[in-house]
Amino acid sequence: MMRFRDVYRLVRQIPRGRVASYGRIAAALGEPRQARVVGWALHVNKDSGVPCHRVVAEDGRLADSFAHGGREAQYHLLQAEGATLLDDGRVDLERSGLSLPDLEAI
């Protein structure tokens, strides 16, 4: 059973400038169908030590309702740490996304 704690623990390990999708995080935790739980966990998170901005959708889109400033805020945070962003405001998962093995190895 996947818990919010597990999500936070893994997200904390995502390196600066890299990102992972909700679904990949769920998969790395052994529950590939629970992407929504990952999203919910991050949505309600209050701990600033968890780099929530490094988690994006499977297609690289940022969170519509990212805390404190929405998607704009998330965009700036990612830009500031060197993630590669596309013209349409999505992150380039090819360049900045962690593979599943990478996530599992963390």
Place this chain on the structure above:
DNA sequence: ACGGTGACGAGAT
């Protein structure tokens, strides 16, 4: 204890 609530994702239209 039980049901509403999502920052998902894939498939259908």
Place this chain on the structure above:
DNA sequence: TATCTCGCCACCG
């Protein structure tokens, strides 16, 4: 391509 639907399940009151 843009929307829509639906399965999914931990959390909280």
